[in-house]
Amino acid sequence: MKEAIKGLEPRSLWEHFHEIAQIPRCSKSEEKIRDYIISVAKRNKLSYKLDAIGNTVVKKPGSKGLEKKPGMVFQGHLDMVCEKNKDTQHDFSKDPIKLKRDGDWIKADGTTLGSDNGIGVAAALALMEDKEMKHGPLEFLFTIDEETGLTGAIQIANDLLDGRMLLNLDSEEDGAVYIGCAGGKDAEIFLKMDLEKIPGGFKAVQVKLGGLTGGHSGLNIHEGRGNAIKLLNRFLWRALPQVSGRLASIEGGSKHNAIPREAETIVFLPPDKIAELKKMVKMYDAIYKDEYKLVDPKVSLTLTESGFSVPDKMFSSQLHTRLLNLLFTIPHGVIAMSHDIPGLVETSTNLAVVGRKNEQLAILTSQRSSVGSELLEIHDMVLACGYQAGAEVHSGGGYPAWKPNPKSLLLQRAKKVHKKLFGKEPEVKAIHAGLECGIIGDKFAGMDMLSFGPTIMGAHSPDERVQISTVDKFWKFVQSLIKDVAA
Structure with a gap:
């Protein structure tokens, strides 16, 4: 597996990434990766501190003569989204991620790679170990549980950081x-x-919707990728009344921040109606292949009559109808585009998970917006769908947006450094996803912040991959920013 990173530069960064890939680190299970961070700090005689929830900060004093330079904070999260293909045998609680090189890309074998945010963490570790570069005071903040609600950043101790320049x-x-x-x-x-x-x-019979790309519910929501829950339900809503079918189970999706790739249901129906249902499955399979030929060409709708566990009961008529109508009416996708930043999704919602939870059927959704009032509106719209169905509704905790500051001094410095390195200024953007910067900026007054990284595709899905050539550029940009601040 180490063959995948053989000869790659920067060597220290890639070696740390390889080591990180050996360590189980699903959200809420970051103890072992935190121990690895601390071991690197101890090995390099750097001080470190943990807060009550488990966030870790490592402090590296400035080089001789540069101790009074402005402090810089490098921040990343320790957890990863743990997703795998249905046919992949992998236990995220103990198995290492298998790294593979494919041309200019590093990817995993049927699982998420963890380059989100493993590459950022590896870069921070490489900086912790760097003995050659002259620098001012550096802090390395490693947060927990970013992927399941940013709870590490939300509960971070407000005395953990000294620097007011965060990357x-x-x-x-x-x-x-x-x-x-x-x-x-x-x-x-x-x-x-x-x-x-x-x-x-x-x-x-069992009906499955699969073959979708899925992806990040913020970064990829504008691409119109298929949502397995919505597509399966669309078929069921139309087909089941025609064959006297009744649901007995339904499952789809697994993470609040991932577009569902797969969904399945078990349906009971009269035997003489199965042939008709098969015809409808074939028809909708063709419809979906046509509708999604450009964004999800591998989409498939299938029916099987064996090879699954058969429930001993089915949904009542009322539950069956309420569920199908509810899944149909809950919105999914882009709600509004930004008027201020061309091409930026302003507001969206993701129908993320459906399945049995104890003695209830649970539907999990997540909403995003860069405008607080619009976030509340789309959130309330989803809640109203639940109320209309007579369901029990829970409103989860939220996190704040990070308001852009085009006049940021750190941004001006980054533009200058980037142009000197690569011949042009970086593209300045906002992102339709929940970065921890919004929360950290709320907690630490006066924090000047930027976010950047190498090219990562397919985050939160087994298609996740990181582009090797951009990692070297990312590293050089980080080093040059440090040198510029210390100059």
Whole structure:
């Protein structure tokens, strides 16, 4: 597996990334990766501090004569999204991520790679170990649980940092720096499980919607990729009344911040209606392949009559109808584009997960917006769908947006350094995703912030990959910024 990074530069960064890939680090399980961070700090005789929730800061004093230079904070998150393909055998609690090189890309084998945010963390570790570069005071902030609600940043101790110049290493586009991000909020809807006996003679079939790309529910939401829950439900809503079909189970999606790639259901129906349902499956499979031929060409809708566990009860007529109508009416996708920044999604919502949770059917959604009032509006719209269905509705905790500051002194410095290095200024952007900068900026008054990183594609999905050539550029940009501040 180390063959994948053989000969890659910067060597220290890639070696740390390889080591990080050996360590289980799903959200809320960051203990081992935190221990690795601390071991590197101790090995390099650097002081470190943990807050009550488990965020870690490592402090590296300025080089001789540069101790009074402005302090810089490099920030990344320790956790990763743990997603795998259905046919991939992988236990994220203990198995290492298998790295593979494919031309100019590093990727994993049927799982998420963890370059989000493993590359940023590896860069910070490489900086911690660097003995050659002259620099002012440096701090390295490693937060936990970013991927499941930014809770590490939300609960960060407000005395953890000294510097007021923060570089977030969690963006995914070479040649761009980010100066703003969306805020977010989750809405969860619960329907009470109401089951009844299966009529005599009814037979179970399984219908699956798969082959979708999925992706990040903020970064990829504007691309119009298929949502497995919405597409499966669209078929069921139209087809089941025509074959006297009744749901017995439904599952789709797995993460609040990932567009669902797969969904499946078990349906009971009269045996003499199965042939008709098969015809409709074939018809909708063709429809979806046509509609999504450019963005999700591998989409598939399939029906099987065996090879699955058959439930002993099915949904009541009321639960069946309420669920199908609810999944149809809950919005998904882009709601509004920004009038201020061309091409920026301003507001969106993601129908993320559906499945049984104890004695209820749970539907998880997440909303994003760079405008606080619009975030509240789309969040309330989703809640209203739940209320209309007579469901129990929970409003999850949110996080603030990061308001762009085009006059930022750190931004002006970054433009100058980037132009000197690469012959042009970076593209200045805001991102339709929840970066920790918004929260950190709220907690630490006067914090000047930027976010940037190498090119990462397919984040939050097993297609995740990082572009090798852009990692070297990213590293040189980081080093040059440090030298410029210390000059």
